[in-house]
Amino acid sequence: MSLDIPQIQDATSEARRQIEICNACRYCEGYCSVFPAITRERAFGDGDITQLANLCHNCRGCYYACQYTEPHEFALNLPAALAEVRVESWARFAWPGRFARVFQQNGVALALALALSIAALFWALTALRPESGQGFYAFLSHAAMVAIFVPAFVFPFAVIAIGLKRYWREAGGTAITMAHLKSAFGDAARMKNLSGGAADGCNFEKTDRYSHARRHAHHAVMYGFLLCLASTSSGTVLHYVFDMPAPYGLFSLPKLLGIPGGFLLTIGAASLAWLKIKADPSLGAPSVWGGEMAFVFLLGATGATGLALYAATGTALVSPLLALHLGTVLAFFLTTPYSKMVHGFYRLAALVRDAQLRG
Amino acid sequence: MRDLSKTIWDVIVVGGGNAGLCAAIEAAETGARVLILDSAPKAYRGGNSRHTRNFRCMHRGPLSVLTGAYEKDEYFDDLIRVTKGKTDETLARMTIAASEECLPWMEAHGVAFQKSLSGTLSLSRTNAFFLGGGKALVNAYYNTAEDLGVTTRYEAEVTHIVVEDGAFTGLDAIIDGTPSRIEGRAVVIASGGFQADLDWLADAWGSSARNFLIRGTPYNRGVVLRDMLDQGAESVGDPTQCHAVAIDGRSPKFDGGIVTRLDCVPFSIVVNKDGDRFYDEGEDVWPKRYAIWGRLVAGQPEQVAFSVIDAKSIDKFMPSVYPPETANTIDGLAQKLGISGTKLRETVDAFNAACRPGNFMPTELDGLATDGLTPPKTNWARPITDPPFYGYSLRPGVTFTYLGLKVDETARVSGPGGPLANVWAAGEIMAGSILGEGYLAGFGMTIGTVFGRIAGQEAAAHVA
Numbered sequence: 001m002s003l004d005i006p007q008i009q010d011a012t013s014e015a016r017r018q019i020e021i022c023n024a025c026r027y028c029e030g031y032c033s034v035f036p037a038i039t040r041e042r043a044f045g046d047g048d049i050t051q052l053a054n055l056c057h058n059c060r061g062c063y064y065a066c067q068y069t070e071p072h073e074f075a076l077n078l079p080a081a082l083a084e085v086r087v088e089s090w091a092r093f094a095w096p097g098r099f100a101r102v103f104q105q106n107g108v109a110l111a112l113a114l115a116l117s118i119a120a121l122f123w124a125l126t127a128l129r130p131e132s133g134q135g136f137y138a139f140l141s142h143a144a145m146v147a148i149f150v151p152a153f154v155f156p157f158a159v160i161a162i163g164l165k166r167y168w169r170e171a172g173g174t175a176i177t178m179a180h181l182k183s184a185f186g187d188a189a190r191m192k193n194l195s196g197g198a199a200d201g202c203n204f205e206k207t208d209r210y211s212h213a214r215r216h217a218h219h220a221v222m223y224g225f226l227l228c229l230a231s232t233s234s235g236t237v238l239h240y241v242f243d244m245p246a247p248y249g250l251f252s253l254p255k256l257l258g259i260p261g262g263f264l265l266t267i268g269a270a271s272l273a274w275l276k277i278k279a280d281p282s283l284g285a286p287s288v289w290g291g292e293m294a295f296v297f298l299l300g301a302t303g304a305t306g307l308a309l310y311a312a313t314g315t316a317l318v319s320p321l322l323a324l325h326l327g328t329v330l331a332f333f334l335t336t337p338y339s340k341m342v343h344g345f346y347r348l349a350a351l352v353r354d355a356q357l358r359g
Numbered sequence: 360m361r362d363l364s365k366t367i368w369d370v371i372v373v374g375g376g377n378a379g380l381c382a383a384i385e386a387a388e389t390g391a392r393v394l395i396l397d398s399a400p401k402a403y404r405g406g407n408s409r410h411t412r413n414f415r416c417m418h419r420g421p422l423s424v425l426t427g428a429y430e431k432d433e434y435f436d437d438l439i440r441v442t443k444g445k446t447d448e449t450l451a452r453m454t455i456a457a458s459e460e461c462l463p464w465m466e467a468h469g470v471a472f473q474k475s476l477s478g479t480l481s482l483s484r485t486n487a488f489f490l491g492g493g494k495a496l497v498n499a500y501y502n503t504a505e506d507l508g509v510t511t512r513y514e515a516e517v518t519h520i521v522v523e524d525g526a527f528t529g530l531d532a533i534i535d536g537t538p539s540r541i542e543g544r545a546v547v548i549a550s551g552g553f554q555a556d557l558d559w560l561a562d563a564w565g566s567s568a569r570n571f572l573i574r575g576t577p578y579n580r581g582v583v584l585r586d587m588l589d590q591g592a593e594s595v596g597d598p599t600q601c602h603a604v605a606i607d608g609r610s611p612k613f614d615g616g617i618v619t620r621l622d623c624v625p626f627s628i629v630v631n632k633d634g635d636r637f638y639d640e641g642e643d644v645w646p647k648r649y650a651i652w653g654r655l656v657a658g659q660p661e662q663v664a665f666s667v668i669d670a671k672s673i674d675k676f677m678p679s680v681y682p683p684e685t686a687n688t689i690d691g692l693a694q695k696l697g698i699s700g701t702k703l704r705e706t707v708d709a710f711n712a713a714c715r716p717g718n719f720m721p722t723e724l725d726g727l728a729t730d731g732l733t734p735p736k737t738n739w740a741r742p743i744t745d746p747p748f749y750g751y752s753l754r755p756g757v758t759f760t761y762l763g764l765k766v767d768e769t770a771r772v773s774g775p776g777g778p779l780a781n782v783w784a785a786g787e788i789m790a791g792s793i794l795g796e797g798y799l800a801g802f803g804m805t806i807g808t809v810f811g812r813i814a815g816q817e818a819a820a821h822v823a
Contacts, residue, residue, distance in 0.1 A: 021680055023678045024620075024677065024679060026477060027412055027495075028491055028492070029476050029477065030473030030474070030490045031490065031491065039477045042674060042678050061495075064491075064494075064495070064498060065498070067409045067492065067617075069402070070402075071403075072614060073611055198471045198490045199490055200471070208495075208498040208502065
């Protein structure tokens with residue numbers, strides 16, 4: 001029997017204890033979607049707690065407004081209680097289970113994965129160097145890149161799909177409609193649950209003062225990441241559909257999407273890391289602080305190395321920078337199902353489920 | 360840390376709750392050097408304002424989160440109804456009129472509002488709810504005060520206000536355990552009531568008051584109120600009375616706040632320690648009756664009572680903070696509640712026999728009354744027959760005390776020789792001037808905001 005099971009139960013029981021107090025108070029209803037979801041119920045099963053935990057965006061408004069935080073005997077710290085349930089749930093849903101917490105919790109493991117990926121790319125660049133080719137393909141053929149990255153891209157999504165299916169069952173989800181998706185993607189796109197509702201932002205790096213810094217930094221990372229993804233996708237389309245292989249000029253779709261995306265991703269990740277250093281770790285799940293921080297750096301590094309690679313065009317640095325960039329991207333994708341990156345998928349699922357429950 | 364006694368402060372504010380903060384902000388905005396002394400540690404700052412949730416506000420049309428209109432006369436009529444006329448009409452009308460411009464002022468000084476909470480729809484027109492509740496409001500005001508250069512010291516208990524020849528010159532306080540004298544040119548006393556001093560409460564009410572629970576801060580011990588009364592300050596309000604409501608008997612002795620409420624009474628029968636009913640549980644809707652139940656329970660043996668329902672009613676009221684005692688038989692429930700099973704069964708049987716058929720409507724007076732029972736239950740009387748049976752213990756929970764300092768329209772305190780030159784009071788410590796009896800939801804915050812602002816402005820004008 002796994003030693004983790006009692007801990008999982010404890011996190012859920014503690015969150016349930018706190019949520020039942022919240023449900024008798026209800027002062028925080030205006031902050032985010034968690035509290036209206038609480039007030040819809042009288043009793044909370046394990047699946048309800050998992051759903052609430054993934055709906056919580058850790059804006060911390062409720063903690064600083066709470067009249068029952070320590071030293072009060074009720075000892076409420078809902079952001080922390082839900083964070084613990086959340087990280088437990090991601091570990092529980094992950095497949096295969098043995099990797100569950102490795103990268104979520106452990107920054108060193110994530111760094112090791114990064115180093116190994118980069119080393120693998122250096123090896124690939126040396127061993128598989130093509131006879132000819134243009135741009136990056138002069139260092140690693142298009143076929144070799146596809147051979148490495150298609151599986152690295154497909155694998156995490158397959159694993160996450162397994163996790164999401166498990167999540168959906170536990171949260172009691174039903175058939176999804178367009179209206180549910182529209183609501184969930186709308187909330188995610190605006191990061192509504194970090195807005196603080198009527199308050200001017202959330203309480204993260206400035207304790208009980210409100211600030212939009214985290215929401216903006218997260219937006220920069222999220223949209224930067226999506227732009228980078230769109231850049232790669234547009235390159236794929238140009239290559240296969242229009243027979244226009246790389247390299248692409250500055251005024252091509254991949255570059256127009258990728259360069260701003262790279263900047264947003266890099267700057268956003270740096271901001272998130274800085275905010276995380278300033279925020280109180282005891283309002284999150286302290287056990288995963290290191291893993292989360294390493295993940296933020298990894299995200300920032302994918303952007304920064306991409307930009308560096310572009311800046312180095314035509315110089316001798318292209319080969320090592322290409323290994324660095326592709327290695328970073330490879331590490332990012334391979335660890336995705338077991339790193340903080342999964343939060344995006346589970347939160348989206350929680351937002352969809354919340355849209356269903358709101359009816 | 361800065362030695363507070365080395366400065367002659369323009370305005371010293373005693374008590375860092377809503378009223379004190381409003382006074383400090385108003386005074387600091389004129390450029391005055393302001394010091395707030397709060398007896399609580401930082402985690403418990405804000406006095407009873409920490410536990411509040413809304414602000415009753417007059418408005419002639421939709422205002423911020425408030426719907427419709429709530430005109431002066433309707434507001435005043437509501438006040439007259441709850442106080443049974445025990446109010447100072449001039450001060451009351453002034454407070455009501457001033458409340459309208461307070462709301463935008465509060466927003467401008469960092470307070471965020473939200474629509475009325477679920478289960479409080481009846482207040483959406485009259486009361487503006489603080490996003491996150493009173494502690495969020497207190498945090499916002501402390502941040503605003505800090506930005507304005509106000510100095511705040513926590514764990515600073517004021518023990519004596521020095522008044523010489525009708526004027527304040529300084530005060531004695533214990534700060535970090537050390538007695539010190541701090542000089543100032545004006546003082547605003549906003550240190551709340553005395554409900555956390557159980558000895559004082561027992562003197563006023565009788566020894567049974569020791570069994571009362573105090574819903575708010577343990578730091579409102581009335582030290583400054585007593586000091587001012589001893590110095591001959593004019594007082595107002597009934598010294599023997601406190602506002603008490605029936606709350607969950609398992610609540611903490613202090614600081615249980617909002618979650619300790621129990622809304623099950625109208626759907627239940629309530630028995631005392633002897634298993635006897637003693638009052639009509641269905642007299643009116645709960646928001647209009649919870650306050651009298653504090654007194655009713657206080658009058659029972661050992662100041663405790665038990666509310667008993669069955670499975671039909673468990674989801675008809677707001678969830679409780681503690682789960683109810685639960686049993687499949689009335690005897691079993693009585694055992695868990697610590698009362699006689701035989702007696703409780705007799706009481707339940709007599710009640711059930713007196714119930715009549717009819718339409719049960721939980722949200723309105725449904726007239727579903729008992730027949731031939733003493734005391735009767737005049738609404739929502741459904742037989743208690745469906746297991747599991749649930750029981751909650753009830754105790755009186757003190758919200759605030761009425762005795763306070765008498766103030767005039769400028770929030771000025773009077774001594775034996777007439778108005779004091781530079782002493783103002785705001786908040787719970789002077790609320791008895793306007794609220795002589797009963798309570799109107801959100802009105803305490805209105806009094807605190809209106810008089811806190813006036814006191815701050817007056818004190819600042821005095822030292823300008």
